Amino acid sequence: xxxxxxxxxxxxxxxxPPLIKRGWxxxxxxxxxxxxxxxxxxxxxxxxxxxxxxxxRGQKFIAAFFPPDFTSRWESILDGILESIWMTVIATVxxxxxxxxxxxxxxxNLAPLPVYLICRSIVAISRTFPEIILAIFAVxxxxxxPFAGFLALSIATVGFFAKLLxxxxxxxDPVQAEAIKSTGASWLQWINYAVQPQVMPRMIGLSMYRLDxxxxxxxxxxxxxxxxxxxTLLTAFDRxxxxxxxxxxxxxxxxxxxxxxLSGYLRRWVQ
Amino acid sequence: MLQLKSVSKRYKTGDLALKNVTLxxxxxxxxxxxxxxxxxxxxLIRCINRLVDPTEGSITLGDLEISSLSSWALRKARRRMGxxxxxxxxxxxxxxxxxxxxGRLGYVGFWQSWxxxxxxxxxxxxxxxxxxxxxxxxxxxxxxxxxxxxRQRVGIARALIQDPALLLVDEPTASLDPKTSRQIMxxxxxxxxxxxxxxxxxxxxxxxxQMFAKRVVGLQLGEIVYDGPPDGLGxxxxxxxxxxxxxxxxxxxxxxxxxxxxxxxxxx
Numbered sequence: 001x002x003x004x005x006x007x008x009x010x011x012x013x014x015x016x017p018p019l020i021k022r023g024w025x026x027x028x029x030x031x032x033x034x035x036x037x038x039x040x041x042x043x044x045x046x047x048x049x050x051x052x053x054x055x056x057r058g059q060k061f062i063a064a065f066f067p068p069d070f071t072s073r074w075e076s077i078l079d080g081i082l083e084s085i086w087m088t089v090i091a092t093v094x095x096x097x098x099x100x101x102x103x104x105x106x107x108x109n110l111a112p113l114p115v116y117l118i119c120r121s122i123v124a125i126s127r128t129f130p131e132i133i134l135a136i137f138a139v140x141x142x143x144x145x146p147f148a149g150f151l152a153l154s155i156a157t158v159g160f161f162a163k164l165l166x167x168x169x170x171x172x173d174p175v176q177a178e179a180i181k182s183t184g185a186s187w188l189q190w191i192n193y194a195v196q197p198q199v200m201p202r203m204i205g206l207s208m209y210r211l212d213x214x215x216x217x218x219x220x221x222x223x224x225x226x227x228x229x230x231x232t233l234l235t236a237f238d239r240x241x242x243x244x245x246x247x248x249x250x251x252x253x254x255x256x257x258x259x260x261x262l263s264g265y266l267r268r269w270v271q
Numbered sequence: 272m273l274q275l276k277s278v279s280k281r282y283k284t285g286d287l288a289l290k291n292v293t294l295x296x297x298x299x300x301x302x303x304x305x306x307x308x309x310x311x312x313x314x315l316i317r318c319i320n321r322l323v324d325p326t327e328g329s330i331t332l333g334d335l336e337i338s339s340l341s342s343w344a345l346r347k348a349r350r351r352m353g354x355x356x357x358x359x360x361x362x363x364x365x366x367x368x369x370x371x372x373x374g375r376l377g378y379v380g381f382w383q384s385w386x387x388x389x390x391x392x393x394x395x396x397x398x399x400x401x402x403x404x405x406x407x408x409x410x411x412x413x414x415x416x417x418x419x420x421x422r423q424r425v426g427i428a429r430a431l432i433q434d435p436a437l438l439l440v441d442e443p444t445a446s447l448d449p450k451t452s453r454q455i456m457x458x459x460x461x462x463x464x465x466x467x468x469x470x471x472x473x474x475x476x477x478x479x480x481q482m483f484a485k486r487v488v489g490l491q492l493g494e495i496v497y498d499g500p501p502d503g504l505g506x507x508x509x510x511x512x513x514x515x516x517x518x519x520x521x522x523x524x525x526x527x528x529x530x531x532x533x534x535x536x537x538x539x
Contacts, residue, residue, distance in 0.1 A: 179360035179426075182320050183433055184349035184377025189384050193373050197364040 061242070068250055069243035073236065077248055080232030081255070083146050084218040087228050091150045091218075092211045095157025102158060103165030104191070109177075110169060119162070126159030131217040132224060139225040149226025153214045160213075164206055165199065172198040201270040208263030215259055219252055272297055273319070273437055273469060278328030278338075280314050280493075288314040289325070290493040298436075299467045301460055303474055303484035303501075307513050311493040312473040316439040319471070320352045321345055332437060350377035353430030355459070357442035359422035363415040367406065367425050370414050371397045374432035393432070400428040404458065420451035424458070431462060438463065438470035444479060452476070456483045477504065 020026040070077070105111045105119030129137075134155050138148035172195060180194035222230015229252060236245040273296040280289040288311045296302055304312050317323035319330055321337060330337045337348055353374070361370045375393045376384055383389065389397075401407045404424035414422065423443060430438060440459060444452035456472075460483050463470050474480050480487055481501040489497030489504075489512040497508050506518035 173363075175356060175358055175360040176362050178322055179354065179356055179429075180362065180373055180376065182322060182349055182352070182354040182439075183374050183429070184346045185373070185384075186346060186376075186381060188381050189376045192381075192385055193365070193369075193376060194362060197362050200364070 064242035065246035065249075067243065068246035069241070070247040073232075073241065073244040073247070076232050076235070077229075077244070077251060080222070080229035080248070081251060084215065084222065084228035084230070085255075087146045087150050087153065087226075088211060088214045088218050091153035092157060092207065092214050094150075095154040095214075096161055096207055096210070098154065099158050099161035099165060102162040103169065106162055106166035107169035109172075109174070110191075110195070119166070123159055123163045123166070126155050127163065129156075131156045132220055135221040135224050135226045144225040144227070146227030149218060149221040149228055149230075152221050152226060153217060156217070157210055157214065161206060161210060165203060168199045168202050169195060204270045205263070205267035208259075208266050212256070212259045212263050216252075216256055272333065273471075274329075274331045275319075276329045276331075278315075278318060278325050278330060280311070280318055280323060281326045288493050289318065292328070292490075292493070292495055294488065294495065294498075296469050296471065298469055299463075300486060301463050301470045301472065301484050302486045302488060303472050303480035304488050304490060305474060305477055305480050305512065306490035308475065310490040310512075312475075312490055313441055314493075315490065316354075316441055316471055316473060319437075319439055320349050320354060346377055350433055351436045353433045353435035353438050355423070355426050355430050355438065355440040355443050357445045359419070359426045359446075361414040361417075361422055361425055361429075363413070365414060366410070367401070367412050367414055367417070368397060368410040370425050371401060371428045371432055374429040377433065396432055397428070400431055401425075403462075404428050419447050420455065423447065423451075423455050427455075427459060427462065431466070435468065438468050438472075440470055440472040442473050442475065444474065444476065452479060453482075459483075477509065 018026060020029070102119050102122055105115045106123055108116055111119065126134075131152055135149060135152035138151040142148050142151065176198065177190070177194040180190050185193060218226075218228045219230040219233060222228040222232070223234050225231070229248060233245060233248045233252075236242075236248060273294075275292055275294040278289055278292045279287070281287050292311075292315060304315065306312050314323055318325040319332075319337065321340070325338055328338065332348065332351065335348055337345075340348055362373065365373070369387065372387070372389050372393060375389055379389060379393075398407060398410070401410055404427055406421060406424055406428070409417065409421065409425075414425065417425065426443075438459070443455055443459060447455060456479055459470065459472070462468070472480075472484065481504060484501060487497065487499065487501050487504060488495055489508065491512050496511050497504070509518045510516065
């Protein structure tokens with residue numbers, strides 16, 4: 001033992017090998033990124049004069065928000081909020097209901113290749129378009145109102161929820177699934193006993209999270225004609241009733257915070 | 272009677288996991304399948320209940336040709352083969368009772384299983400089996416609250432409630448401590464004896480295999496290289512299965528531990 005230790009001189013220094021092994025490539029990536037950033041910043045062409053003019057205008061704008069006026073438009077605020085809430089709830093439930101089959105189909109370890117490809121494309125398409133674009137389409141197709149908003153939010157929910165469900169299924173423990181399969185369970189029983197228990201807690205958490213997102217998006221969707229509180233907000237801005245707009249914003253903020261708290265609580269509870 | 276006739280399995284990656292395996296297991300026989308990691312032990316038992324489809328050869332259980340069944344008939348055939356797993360493979364977020372009852376899934380309809388409305392006979396049997404493996408008080412616990420040995424007992428109950436003719440046991444003791452390992456092996460062997468079940472037990476612990484099985488089959492690189500009684504496992508046979516190593520210690524230890532095992536049995 002001691003002989004061997006005396007014979008070999010071991011180095012006392014060690015450095016972590018770099019992520020990109022070739023030195024020239026590593027340095028040219030750094031330099032390239034630096035050049036690009038400085039050029040990009042150069043093209044932005046900031047007009048400081050206009051920034052200076054805009055700041056006091058912004059101050060006046062914010063001043064017009066105060067004090068927020070809850071009373072004079074309270075009825076339309078309440079209508080808008082209630083419409084947004086039911087739009088959100090129905091869109092979330094419908095979206096998740098649609099997501100379950102799509103998500104099962106988009107999990108490579110459950111579905112045969114053709115089904116997998118179809119479901120993955122459905123997910124990809126609905127994820128390509130943000131809620132606001134979907135809402136514009138829906139408004140063009142079905143006219144103004146909450147139905148368009150509901151449709152836009154449901155489709156967006158499918159893209160979000162089915163993708164995460166499929167990924168969760170792909171990450172499940174295959175041995176538990178094998179065990180249920182080996183009892184002679186049918187496919188549906190297998191899903192119910194082996195897959196569902198493994199993905200359920202995360203799905204409940206994600207549903208709450210999606211409810212939260214859908215409520216926030218319902219305000220955006222309303223601005224392009226999808227009904228709900230967004231429409232009320234837009235009307236308030238159009239009439240230069242900034243104090244009412246401020247009231248609407250505060251109501252939205254309170255509900256979003258409440259939902260966030262609730263979803264956080266529920267997610268901790270199901271874990 | 273389980274019969275395997277020149278069964279081969281080639282995975283999509285091109286690895287030949289089983290080469291021309293022919294094996295016959297009479298009713299009521301407990302057989303230990305030993306061999307190094309990657310010898311094809313897991314593949315072999317998974318071919319029998321078709322969790323893995325064999326590439327060639329035929330497998331028959333009784334007079335049922337398993338290797339050519341449709342998916343519906345395969346479900347019915349799987350009910351007669353209970354499987355016990357290395358990492359217990361309980362569904363962790365289900366209760367102990369649900370895990371045991373999942374062994375009846377092949378016998379009940381979808382809605383019955385969805386609403387957990389199993390026939391009274393099944394529920395009685397589940398309680399009886401839980402009692403038999405010493406876990407009657409754990410029925411409503413979630414599976415992930417149990418210790419390793421307890422989980423494996425639930426796994427055994429789940430396999431037995433299927434009312435199988437054959438047990439396929441994949442490394443039942445690999446994640447357990449030495450004492451629990453023996454208790455589990457003893458339990459499996461006792462239950463097989465009670466119910467006149469045949470069993471194939473994959474195990475890489477040669478000592479345990481020798482202690483509990485009447486017949487040992489050695490698998491090496493997908494081929495059977497030994498088939499005989501446990502005391503026929505001399506140094507030359509073990510070298511053939513596992514490769515060159517000093518086997519004297521292993522073989523000598525068997526006798527010591529046999530006594531220890533007997534003491535333990537007397538105590539419990």
